[in-house]
Amino acid sequence: MRLTAVCLSLLALGATVAGCGTSNDDATLTMGLSTAPTTLDPSLAQVGWLVNGPIQLAYEPLIRMGNDGTLQPAIAAGWKFVGSDNTKLSVSLRSGVKFADGSPVTADAVVDSINHIRKAGGPNASAASLISGAKKVDDSTVEVTATAPVPNLPALLTQSWLVGDVISPAGLAAGDKLATTTYGAGPYTLDSSATVVGDTYTFTANPHYWNKARQAFKRVVVKVITDGNALLNAMKSGQVDFAGGDWAAASSAGSAGLKVSGVGNYFAGFFIVDRSGATSKPLGDVRVRQAMNYAIDRASIAKAVYRGYGRPTSALTSPGADSYGKAVTEAYPYDPGKAKSLLAEAGYPTGVDVSLDGCKIQLRNCRLVQQAMIDQLAKVGVRVHPEFGADIATYTKMSLSKKYGLVYMSYGTSPFNLMHTSLASMLVTPYNPFGDSIPEVTALVRKADATADTAERNGMYNRALTTLTEQAWFLPAVNHDTIYFSRARVGNVPDRYGAYISAPDVTQFTAHAGSQ
Amino acid sequence: MRRVIVKRLAFAVPLTLLASFLSFVLVALSPGDPAVTILGEGATPEQYAALRSQLGLDRPLVIQYGDWLWHVLQGDLGRSIITKEPVLSGILGRATPTMSVIVGTTIVSALIGVAMGIHSGVHGGVSGRVVDMLSLVGFAVPHYWVGPALVVVFALGMPLLPATGYTLAGLVLPVATLAISGAAAIAKQTRDSMRATMQGEYVRALRARGLPERRIVYRHALRNASVPVVTVVGLLVVQLLSGTVIVESIFAIPGLGGLAVASTQQHDLPMIQGVVFAFTMVVVVVNLGVDLLYLVLNPRARVA
Amino acid sequence: MNPLLRVHELGVRFHMRRSEVVAVDGVSFEARKGETVGIVGESGSGKTTLTGAVLGRVPISCGQVVFRGEDVTHATPRRRRELTAELQPVYQDPFSSLNPARTIGQTLEEPLLVHTRLPAGRRRTRVEAALEQVGLSGRDLDRLPREFSGGQRQRIAIARALVAEPSLIVLDEAVSALDLSVQAQILNLLLRLQADLGLTYLFISHDLDVIRHVSHTTVVMRRGQVVEAGPTAEIVTCPASEYTRRLLDSTLVPDPELQAARRGRVI
């Protein structure tokens, strides 16, 4: 009798569990995330990770950045700078666009949304702070003003930087609920009933979406699978259609029939943040910092750690970025002999000791790069003493504590004025905790920002980057792709993405006809 | 029976309080900052400070704990600092998968373990040795080893079962992974107590009354041998609460173990408190269940 | 002459959860030096609790235990330990009363370690002497209990009691678990030791025949109370109480005819 009771409860359990299963039909796209999004609120979301996938699904930006890097009209039908100093952008709004709740997207709603995000103080604060305000010009025109010349102001209004994601008036009034529900005008809308926060987010097509051509799926399910192997297994067995992957798994995924694509824009290495020698006197000497740059065998690390998806680089720029130039990326060839002699020249023939705010979490192979670099630095006499924070928050706090000469670098390519703001302006950031800056570099960047001509502007950015690289403020090793796997049924997945794309925009994918 | 329930429940109150207070203090004293988790790496120190004060994290610990407790007493477990999700729904959403894994593992482990234990305890000899050996291997082989191996064989090699996810079929592999060691522990205990019970005088007397051996083993000896086995099963359930972390990770099951790890790393105090609360409740309920089972199984415990 | 041990109106109560159990109720008797007091009773009569109270193992609720004129009813733990040199127990089961993991020598010298400051050599001599007193040899010192038979183990248990040179030995069912021939050996030994050393025994047993053989005075107990007490010869020949008579009638006689007659049967 007792056994029967057990069996019955087991059956009951089975029924509940079965109810939670996700069906994987043609109309559903299932994407995998390795980290749970901390919030669904665009004003508080992190920039640049696939983690933003859920937000991209639900929020329509003013301007959409295509996966190839081009800027495409979205809620904004068009945009242009007013005047020639890149400070004022006039945006004309598309008519008839509605939020998922059916209310219209008005100029007032757009202005309120931009101003809300600007002031929210989220992780995106440094980019958002470049915008000083938005105001309604007429019912179909909004003017966005920057605090200083910002030549890439339109890019800030894309889904990549979130500032242009328009939140409905209801959403702005919703307070904390903004973090767990969606209030956008995007192609999909969150189905809270089929959502387990931190695990599964189910989105259904937004019936009011303005551009039916962009709604390739009826449903998009976002599953959080933190274990990389589990994620890959889920893809191999057909439970997930699209997800980020690991370099080590790329060949195995390829042979299992998954498409492997790389988004090429991350730098792995160290920031040499203590340029005045506060934590370790030798770091104040440019020759020591240069010696460290000569000590790194970038090609070997790229090959061993990123397996064909990484390129050696001496500078923080990628092909296609505004500051790119081949020369600066090859500024420091691998030359341990030169590294030693530079150290000796600087007065440290027996080597130097430096501290590192190291990387502990599983973040873009950071632990391997870090170990390889520590080993190579040790060979020329730079003894690195790492400490590790348990999570990104601790890691950030540690670097801001100004106790570390080096800070681990996992940083994506951005337009150069943004990179300059967070890396080399007076601003205190985890990448520049001492708030260092070089006045002539700052002046050069300011001048470039206000230059209308693109080629001329990019030349100036490259010169500024070259100076920072010559001063050896950074110790990058590899410019690497992040890897994404997709199943054959997902179409329109580009082989290469645009330079500033840090994570694919899944709303641009299509359902591959006849596949599966 | 009522005495036992009242005693256990009375015990549960201070236990819950102390457990929640200890975990609150421990986590609060550890480094890490939800403000940084929320704002990311790019905010200014002033912004962090403002958020911390908005979240009430700048108040003295005792006040923070008292505030939490006050709300709990009113039935409000609060919201996650990070995701803003209500703690209660977060816990409930995660508890179902974890509890299904635990319940499944417990049932499978108990069935297999008891069967193996009976066999070894009653028959001994070579088969007993084999059971001993199997249970040792089950104990020694790490979950992170068995889990992936099972996935490779049953999910990728011959796609019988899903590799990940929380579905009925998806529970098979995680439960199998955990049940290997669970069954091992139960088999060991069952064998030992069956062996002792089968030497009991009443077993000899039952045999002398001509009762079938099966009846003696399953109706009489097993029931008397089951008290220590129930204890081990109870301990297994409690250990599985934390023990599922690895399996949840391997099979991508959204469970309490993963929630405990994530919320600890994010310093999400309300959520951690919720997890600890849930754990404590499970411990209390399991202990109560074990006590009640004792009463059912052992008439001598009933009067006293 | 003052009695060595005087138990006066002794009462022991145990508090259960809701009720109070009176295990021993108003028991009095005296034991004179060199004599044996037999305490006889069936299970539940309180005789074991009574010995516990005398040995200080069970808290006394009322009444008095006087040893050598000293009121030890509520002696401090320290005084109690000192008293153990004078008051030694021997228990029923020779198989469980010796620690199976320790050699005979180790077990026997324990009382000496507690009560004396003798050097190791002298301790060994004393232990050997005690062993010889009970009919074993000093060669057995380094052996473990499991190498001895039940009777030998009971001899060892008696030797342990003797080592501390006590004046009173409490024998709690000390021969009940032994076979007939061994029981006779141990009784002989106990009687001889009493004669040689002037020991006083408090002899607890359920077996009236054993009590009759060894004790000078007998206390018959039932449900915690004394049914009757007095010189053994009187009690076994003309019992005053109905209960004692029933006890006597129930004992079996190793003689078929006699036994049949006692049971009112005819062969």
Next chain:
Amino acid sequence: MRRLELLIPAAVLTLVVLAVLFAPLLAPHQPLEQNLDDVLGSPSAQHWFGTDSLGRDILSRILYGGRVSLSGAAIALAVFVALGVPLGLWAGFTSGPADRTITWLADLLLALPTVIILLVVLAVFKDNEVVTMVALGVTGSTSMIRVVRGATKAVRGQVFVVSAEGAGLNQWHILRRHVLPHVRGPITVQATFFAATAVLVETSLGFLGLGVQAPRPTWGNLVGESIQQIQPAPWFLLITGGVVALVALCVGLVGDAIRDMTATEPDLPSPSRPARARPGTASTSPSSGVLALENVTVCHGGVTPLVTDVSFALRAGEVVGLVGESGCGKSMTARAALGLLPDGVELVSGVVRVDGADVAALSSAARRRLLGRLIGYVPQDPVPSLDPSFTVGSQLAEVVATEPGLSRAEVRERCADLLRRVRVPDVPRVLASYPHQISGGMAQRVNIALAMALRPRILIADEPTTALDVTVQAEILDLLRTLAAEQDLAVLLVTHDWGVVADLCERAVVMYAGEVVEISPVATLFARPSHPYTRALLRADLRGSTPFSQLPTIPGVVPAAGAWAYGCRFADRCVLAADECRAAPVPLRSTPDGVARCVRSDELQKAEVR
């Protein structure tokens, strides 16, 4: 065999520990030496275990990593033992408030999620392995506390501890000398299993990316790294996980072996000498009885004889006493008659006939059907012989219901009737009672009712009144007598009490050292015993002795099984023993109304007369 089970895993463990200890000498490479041109190389001659993601030699990393992991496990173990043992001892020894407090704290520790504690400790102490392992030891210690407390409580109640207290030892001495040695077994077992758990937990933390961070190798971060590389290099995890599993397995095996060695063995004589063939003796008893044993020999382990060449028979309605001291084989004989010999003991030769049929020739099912239906059994200890978990009624019904075609009501009525027949007052209450709720005498009545439930023709009672009070004993004996007479029952009564024999039996079979030495009608036996052992044992009985007199005793002890003399087994203790007694085995010889195994029976009779 037992030794090997300890030696092999212990040897493997020692090898691993030594290899780890001497890693600087043994490791073929430096543990941190990278070679980015040879990452994730498969096992080869150069790198036996292959290379890791930065081209480091995995074998060397495992050797060096073991130093952290094994010392970590040692630390956790030390804390586990240092905390768990004293607290467990304290709780188990004192009981009362200390016990309650400690148990409560242990429960609290159990309720706190280990994961959270370890995570917090790792965060506060920046991946400090030592502190983490200390924390693990603390959280784990609940199980040690529970086990030690339980074991201590068990030892605490032992008579030898009470005796030691009686000897005046203080608590510290008692703990150290008497309790600790007995709790050592469970402590060792717990400790070994925890040591293995600690290794597993350390590596599991590595799996979650926690604990000591690379480049410094530990088994934990090696496992963590190999999990990341499971796709390109599955053997990496195979090796790292394999080392962990091997160590855990060996530690577990050592623990198991120690447990087996410390577990108390049943007190059966160990096989020593093969049974020597006794000269054949003619079956002296007629096989006409309902129960007949013919030349029964029972051995332990196939070699040590416990009972040799026993023959006797019971007629219907006859009560026969089987008498002797412990170790003489009377219980084993009774069990052979029942066909319920303990494990390892078997009937080597001879025949047991029930109603004329050779029991050994029957199938085991048929043999079982004899029990209860033809043969009933009354045990020595009445209460422990009843299943404590079922009511008297349900145990009775279980037996009664084996008779087919009875309705529930009929079964119930039969049960009540059975109890009435064994003169149980207040039948409904007893039927509803559990064994612990009734007195010993009542329980023995229930046992008799159970034995009589299927109306057997033979009753085998093994010391049925030894555990009872005298007043109750008389009642039970009367009951047995009535049952035997009313139902024409053959009763085999095992006893060591001459009084019981005198009271109930018509004949007695006297056993000494595994063999029958005399069979006589009781009147003859008590008046003129035919064997010196019978006579000596009768004389040793103090009933009828002069108070305070020295009793006649038998010198020496009953020889242990397997240590029996070749000739007369009693010769060494016999006052009449002569050379001829020791020369050859003595056969049973007829006496005027029975048999006796003595060459000097005649002298004995004369001496008796004198």
